[in-house]
Amino acid sequence: MEQGRIDQYKKETSQIHAPEDLIRRTKEAVRGEEERIAREKAPQKTAAKKKRYGGRAYRWALPAAAAVLVIVAGTSGIFFGRGADKFMSESALDMTANDTSADDTSAESNMELQLGVSSGADADGAEPIGRGGSNGMTEDAEIYDAADAEMPEAAGAEMSNAVAEDAAVAKMPDTATEDAAVAKMPDTAVKEAATAEMSDAIAEDTADTGISEAAAEDTVDAGISEAATEDAADAEMSDTATDNTAAAVNGAYNSIAETGPDTAAADAVQSDDIYSSLKELADTVYRLLVQTIR
């Protein structure tokens, strides 16, 4: 379209204006429509208010209370379960620590016993050997009982390895002396008697320091037995016997240490059962409450 025609079309069209009367009537119609919409919205608001406050007020209160109850029950159940868990685990740990420290005591008593035997043989010959051995064992038992009493329970388990290692290291220089003393022993019978006393002393030490039956069994299984002791005596208190004894003690310690996690695992299973049963109970209560509310 030519520009002239376009301009003419614009000019002709721009002369058209909406009639004032039409605009006035339209504004009135618009106001009427606004009022109608306002009237429609107002009853909805009133009805909504009535609906909200007409018997359904605080509709959320009962479900909220039920939820709080469930949460509190669940939380207390969890705490109780964990508390019992913790208590039982701590008890198990205490027992393990006691057993371990006792075991360490007996192991070190054994080592000291051997040292006592060798020193006694060195000084007085056959007779004093037994006395020296038993005296040494008694003193050692007293010392380690005191040490055990002073040692914190938790630290006892951690320290047991170090103590055993220290004792083993301390024993090493004496091995040569011990061997020499054994070589000097004139009478095999005396030596056997000393060995018998030694076995008795070991048994007493074990009983005094409170090794549990399991630990004792483990110790027996691991090789502290009369046969082993006799073998050790037959081998004339050689290094091999000493090593066997130390290995047996270590085995016993390890077996006792392994009982800790087993006990904790059993405790965890038990607490899980408690927790799951509490959870089921809470779910049931919640479902009943929701049904009641509905």
Next chain:
Amino acid sequence: MPKEEKITMEKAVDRYADMVYRLALSQMKNTTDADDLFQEVFVRLVSHIQDLESWEHVKAWLIRVTINCAKKHFGQYWNKNVDYIEEPERIADLNGGYQLPEEHPVRDAVGKLPPKYRLVIHLYYFEELTVAEIARLTEQKETTVKSQMHRAREMLKELLEEEHSL
């Protein structure tokens, strides 16, 4: 940036009354239907004005609704088969309103075009909308709008040549 004037129905009617009326008249070809269409469009705006964020949105909404209402009007059986006779005297009697110019050859020629061609010509040359805007408002493809523009120009040229030759 200056704060835009608050959108109210009163201001919307004052601002876009002429635009809506011209578009309604171009589509309806008679003042009676144009008046009805004008009122219907603004009454509809009442329930939608709170959703419109700017005056440009209001303008676009009014154009689209005017077009749709006009289509709906022509879609009815009665309106398809009835032709109105323009009454210039009645229009001229409206005080403070408008009067059709005595000589309006181009506008008359545009009025003789089919409604879809009238619409694109009015929006493109008078409202000065782009092809893309027209396509969006009429919900058509741009190529369709361009094609309609081309056809409308050809028809308008023929009509104006005929009139000129007369």
